[in-house]
Amino acid sequence: xxKSYLVALGLAVSAILPFVGCDKNKEVVIGGVAPLTGExxxxxxxxxxxxxxxxxxxxxxxxxxxxxxxxxxxxxxxDPAEGATVxxxxxxxxxxxxxxxxxxxxxxxxxxxxxxxxxxxxxxxxSTNPKVTGxxxxxxxACFIDPFQGTVGAKFAFDDLKAKKAACLFDVGNDYTKGLSxxxxxxxxxxxxxxxxFEGHATGTSDFKAQLTKVLAAKPDVLYVSDYYSDVxxxxxxxxxxxxxxxxxxxxxxDSPKLVExxxxxxEGCFFTNHYAKEDKAPxxxxxxxxYTAKYNAAPDxxxxxAYDATNIMLDAINRAGSTDGTAIQGAxxxxxxxxxxxxxxxxxxxxxxxxxxxxxLKGGQQVYKTTVAP
Amino acid sequence: MGSIFSPQQIVNGLQLGxxxxxxxxxxxxxxxxxxxINFAHGDFFMVGAYAAFGSFFMFNxxxxxxxxxxxLVLILAMAAGAAIAVITDHFAYKPLRYKPKLSSLVxxxxxxMFLEYVFSAIPVxxxxxxxxxxxxxxxxxxxxxxxxxxYVIVDLAVAGALMIGLTFLIQRTALGRAMRAVSQDKDAAKxxxxxxxxxxxxxxxxGGAFAGAAGLLAGLTYPRIQPYMGILxxxxxxxxxxxxxIGSIPGAVLGAFIMGIAETCATAYNSxxxxxxxxxxxxxxxxxxxxxIFGEKTADKI
Numbered sequence: 001x002x003k004s005y006l007v008a009l010g011l012a013v014s015a016i017l018p019f020v021g022c023d024k025n026k027e028v029v030i031g032g033v034a035p036l037t038g039e040x041x042x043x044x045x046x047x048x049x050x051x052x053x054x055x056x057x058x059x060x061x062x063x064x065x066x067x068x069x070x071x072x073x074x075x076x077x078x079d080p081a082e083g084a085t086v087x088x089x090x091x092x093x094x095x096x097x098x099x100x101x102x103x104x105x106x107x108x109x110x111x112x113x114x115x116x117x118x119x120x121x122x123x124x125x126x127s128t129n130p131k132v133t134g135x136x137x138x139x140x141x142a143c144f145i146d147p148f149q150g151t152v153g154a155k156f157a158f159d160d161l162k163a164k165k166a167a168c169l170f171d172v173g174n175d176y177t178k179g180l181s182x183x184x185x186x187x188x189x190x191x192x193x194x195x196x197x198f199e200g201h202a203t204g205t206s207d208f209k210a211q212l213t214k215v216l217a218a219k220p221d222v223l224y225v226s227d228y229y230s231d232v233x234x235x236x237x238x239x240x241x242x243x244x245x246x247x248x249x250x251x252x253x254x255d256s257p258k259l260v261e262x263x264x265x266x267x268e269g270c271f272f273t274n275h276y277a278k279e280d281k282a283p284x285x286x287x288x289x290x291x292y293t294a295k296y297n298a299a300p301d302x303x304x305x306x307a308y309d310a311t312n313i314m315l316d317a318i319n320r321a322g323s324t325d326g327t328a329i330q331g332a333x334x335x336x337x338x339x340x341x342x343x344x345x346x347x348x349x350x351x352x353x354x355x356x357x358x359x360x361x362l363k364g365g366q367q368v369y370k371t372t373v374a375p
Numbered sequence: 376m377g378s379i380f381s382p383q384q385i386v387n388g389l390q391l392g393x394x395x396x397x398x399x400x401x402x403x404x405x406x407x408x409x410x411x412i413n414f415a416h417g418d419f420f421m422v423g424a425y426a427a428f429g430s431f432f433m434f435n436x437x438x439x440x441x442x443x444x445x446x447l448v449l450i451l452a453m454a455a456g457a458a459i460a461v462i463t464d465h466f467a468y469k470p471l472r473y474k475p476k477l478s479s480l481v482x483x484x485x486x487x488m489f490l491e492y493v494f495s496a497i498p499v500x501x502x503x504x505x506x507x508x509x510x511x512x513x514x515x516x517x518x519x520x521x522x523x524x525x526y527v528i529v530d531l532a533v534a535g536a537l538m539i540g541l542t543f544l545i546q547r548t549a550l551g552r553a554m555r556a557v558s559q560d561k562d563a564a565k566x567x568x569x570x571x572x573x574x575x576x577x578x579x580x581x582g583g584a585f586a587g588a589a590g591l592l593a594g595l596t597y598p599r600i601q602p603y604m605g606i607l608x609x610x611x612x613x614x615x616x617x618x619x620x621i622g623s624i625p626g627a628v629l630g631a632f633i634m635g636i637a638e639t640c641a642t643a644y645n646s647x648x649x650x651x652x653x654x655x656x657x658x659x660x661x662x663x664x665x666x667x668i669f670g671e672k673t674a675d676k677i
Contacts, residue, residue: 172646172647199646200646200647201646202646202647202649202650205650206593206597206598206599206604207391207596207597209387209390209391209639210384210387210388210638210639210640210642210643210646210649211642211643211646213381213383213384213387213643214384214643217381217383230504230506230599233506233598233599234597234598234599237598238597241513241515241522241524241526242383242522243515243517243522258506261506262506262598262599263506264509
């Protein structure tokens with residue numbers, strides 16, 4: 001009901017307004033969506049910068065299909081209703097042939113059916129909810145989805161940390177942390193390792209000692225903790241109190257300066273998986289960091305990198321499709337095999353990227369790039 | 376897999392029990408004197424934790440983390456717990472002292488929510504969790520298969536010392552005699568020249584101070600504090616007091632240690648069981664022995 005109303009509204013608006021500056025022969029128009037205001041505003045700023053940087057680079061090299069690229073940006077305000085409106089506007093009014101964005105899963109979920117219905121390919125940047133690409137075959141994403149991190153964590157623990165026995169700790173009330181731990185378990189066992197403890201804890205508790213005592217009794221080499229940083233900090237402290245000396249490994253929920261602030265030395269020498277690290281020595285990453293820093297006078301975060309990648313993947317697909325027809329671009333996107341900042345990207349059958357993750361080590365209270373792990 | 380009754384789990388349980396015991400004492404004392412289940416008591420514990428947090432940063436300017444600082448922080452946490460308890464009694468419970476008991480009970484729930492939401496609303500405190508600083512440098516001791524940190528020792532020592540002090544106060548001093556008299560019969564105590572209101576205030580003061588001390592110990596042991604941290608420990612300490620026999624001081628202590636160990640061992644058996652075991656205990660106690668382990672048989676119930 002709501003969506004059809006918004007579509008109707010979008011149509012009405014586009015019928016009233018005269019087309020402005022849309023000369024299809026001179027430029028390729030794509031849409032870019034991000035929350036520039038609202039609760040996720042800082043995410044939006046990085047994301048928009050990422051889009052703009054990628055488009056500027058393509059244009060400097062001569063654009064796509066011999067035409068300049070024009071990115072029309074729209075602010076979704078972090079709100080699904082607003083998101084539906086701007087996706088419709090970009091397609092109906094601005095005649096975008098493809099859309100990159102947006103950040104938040106709930107907003108991408110509002111935009112995806114609109115793109116799907118209009119057969120306009122879309123690449124969500126940082127929306128990790130598996131349902132997003134489930135909407136249809138025109139919806140892709142640039143980030144890996146949650147379970148993938150568990151798999152990468154297991155591989156890193158087994159191959160790089162040479163762990164033979166691992167124990168997992170997760171929040172039973174949170175699908176993200178539970179999923180990570182389950183995939184860690186599956187992969188670690190498949191590699192030949194042994195899971196000696198697999199313990200959930202209640203959401204919001206601060207006493208993890210009973211679970212820790214139980215799993216530590218089996219002497220694991222590593223402890224996989226898929227929680228968010230504030231739980232991780234306490235788990236790390238209590239694990240050290242109970243005499244655990246090995247490393248803790250986790251997912252991108254650890255990515256906060258608060259972790260080291262609360263846990264201090266307890267997380268020293270621990271590792272977590274993340275989308276990208278600006279310290280990665282790969283030339284493509286360093287090149288991106290240099291250009292981004294020069295243009296925006298700030299270090300690019302993971303969101304900027306994902307937005308930059310989404311734009312590059314999309315423009316590369318348009319180039320290979322040789323046309324701005326949505327179905328042709330979709331066909332090219334499916335065959336993507338492109339090296340971008342966050343890894344070598346290919347799409348799987350569910351249009352989720354198959355790419356490497358980076359491992360970040362906590363060293364001297366700082367996040368330090370450790371290695372890149374391919375899936 | 377370690378046994379669920381491994382020595383380490385028992386140590387974990389004792390540590391948790393010590394914190395429950397300090398909270399449970401406040402519940403049981405207030406109930407013993409004014410027959411009120413003070414549901415805001417868990418929030419006095421939260422106030423104590425925040426007072427400890429604040430005073431740590433105040434005194435850390437001229438004192439390094441260590442015994443002296445920890446002692447100062449403990450005193451301030453207890454003072455804050457005592458102050459909030461006395462203030463709550465004065466403004467919320469005293470006007471309802473001779474009204475039906477249900478009024479005070481509902482008021483207690485109101486005070487509890489008031490404290491939680493006010494603390495969330497104060498900008499320097501806020502609703503998000505904060506990491507609790509290490510007021511004492513951590514040291515580890517190793518006995519056979521058991522890891523004991525100095526925090527375990529501090530938790531048990533502080534709880535033990537306060538409990539011994541309380542027992543002495545109640546059994547051996549004139550004030551304690553007055554407290555016992557008020558708990559037995561308020562009117563008769565008044566006739567004997569005891570200032571009943573003052574005794575009630577003192578009871579709240581002691582209970583609040585104990586909750587404040589528990590706040591510091593919980594902050595040290597489980598280093599994350601937030602405005603809603605008092606709800607569950609408060610509820611579990613209340614159940615511990617019921618298990619021991621509400622109104623009975625040794626009962627509250629015993630009940631708290633049983634609860635601490637039961638919770639730890641249940642969690643070790645199955646992580647989700649731990650959260651629920653307290654309520655299982657409550658149901659079993661109410662079915663089998665409603666007056667608790669040391670409780671006196673009373674006719675009237677809340």
